[in-house]
Amino acid sequence: MSRTVYVNGQYLPEGDAKVSIFDRAFLMADGVYEVTSVLDGKLIDFDGHLARLERSLSELDIQKPDCFDDLLEIHRELVRVNGITDGMVYLQVTRGAAEDRDFVFPDPEEVKPTVVLFTQSKPGLADSPASKKGIKVISIEDIRWGRRDIKTVQLLYPSMGKMMAKKAGADDAWMIEDGHVTEGTSNNAYIVKGDTIITRQLSNDILHGITRAAVLRFAREAQMKVEERHFTIDEAKDADEAFVTSASTFVMPVVQVDEAVLGDGTPGPVSKRLREIYLEESRKAAI
The missing domain is CATH 3.20.10.10 (D-amino Acid Aminotransferase, subunit A, domain 2)
Incomplete structure (x- = not known):
C-alpha cells in the first residue's frame, strides 16, 4: 500500500508527489530537515525538533513556511493515515524553487519554501x-x-x-x-x-x-x-x-x-x- 505524504499543503499518495527540478535543495542542497521518532503512535521530543528547525531556517535565512504553526497536526495526521505505531516522520524545508539555477538566493518575495513530510514504519524500533x-x-x-x-x-x-x-x-x-x-x-x-x-x-x-x-x-x-x-x-x-x-x-x-x-x-x-x-x-x- 502506498504511503500518504505531505507536499506543500497537500496530502498525496507518494507516487503523485512532485517537486520542481529547480528546487534549490535538489540543485544546491539548500534546505534543512528534521526526523521525529514515533513510539506507540506518539511523537518523541517534537517541541525540540520544531525549535531546532526554526533555528536552522533562521541561520540560513530561509523563510518559515506558512504551515509552520500546523506542523504538529501535519505530523499527527501522517502518523494516523499511515498507521504508524513505531517509526519516524521525516520533514524537509527548502528555500524553494527559483525560476532558474543560480548561486544567488532568490528574492524571498518571489519564492516560497518547499515543505515535504513522509513517514517510515519501523516496527520494534525501541527493541532494536x-x-x-x-x-x-x-x-x-x-x-x-x-x-x-x-x-x-x-x-x-x-x-x-x-x-x-x-x-x-x-x-x-x-x-x-x-x-x-x-x-x-x-x-x-x-x-x-x-x-x-x-x-x-x-x-x-x-x-x-x-x-x-x-x-x-x-x-x-x-x-x-x-x-x-x-x-x-x-x-x-x-x-x-x-x-x-x-x-x-x-x-x-x-x-x-x-x-x-x-x-x-x-x-x-x-x-x-x-x-x-x-x-x-x-x-x-x-x-
Whole structure:
C-alpha cells in the first residue's frame, strides 16, 4: 500500500508527489530537515525538533513556511493515515524553487519554501537487536563544512562514511578532526571513563542533538557525572564503554572503536541504563 505524504499543503499518495527540478535543495542542497521518532503512535521530543528547525531556517535565512504553526497536526495526521505505531516522520524545508539555477538566493518575495513530510514504519524500533549487542565504529577524517550545527540536507559525506564503515565490516563511523572525535555520521558520540560520561561540547562543530539534550538531562537527574569537552580517538579506544544518541537509535551502545574492543565487548551498564531511562521518560512525555 502506498504511503500518504505531505507536499506543500497537500496530502498525496507518494507516487503523485512532485517537486520542481529547480528546487534549490535538489540543485544546491539548500534546505534543512528534521526526523521525529514515533513510539506507540506518539511523537518523541517534537517541541525540540520544531525549535531546532526554526533555528536552522533562521541561520540560513530561509523563510518559515506558512504551515509552520500546523506542523504538529501535519505530523499527527501522517502518523494516523499511515498507521504508524513505531517509526519516524521525516520533514524537509527548502528555500524553494527559483525560476532558474543560480548561486544567488532568490528574492524571498518571489519564492516560497518547499515543505515535504513522509513517514517510515519501523516496527520494534525501541527493541532494536543492535541495542542488545552494541555496534562497532571506525574512525574517519571529518572533512565536512564548518556549520555542522545547522541540520542541512548536505549528507553526502555522512553517507560515504556509513559506506566506509560497511566496507570495513563495522556499523558506523566516528569523524575525527585534529585527533578529536566530533560526532558520528548521523549521531552524537560519547565515551564513559570510570564514573564519567564524556561528550563534545556544543559549538558549530557538531549538531545540537535533540536526543543528546534529553539524554544528558536524564543522566544528570540520575546523579551521573557528565563532562562536556573534546575527547581524542585514543581516549575513545581506551574507554570503559561508549555510545551514540540520535532520534532514530535513541541510546545505542558502542562496543568497538576501530580495532579496540571496549570492556568485555558487550553494552556497558551506563549506556544500557541511559537507554532504559530515555525510553521510559520519552514515552511519558510523548504527544
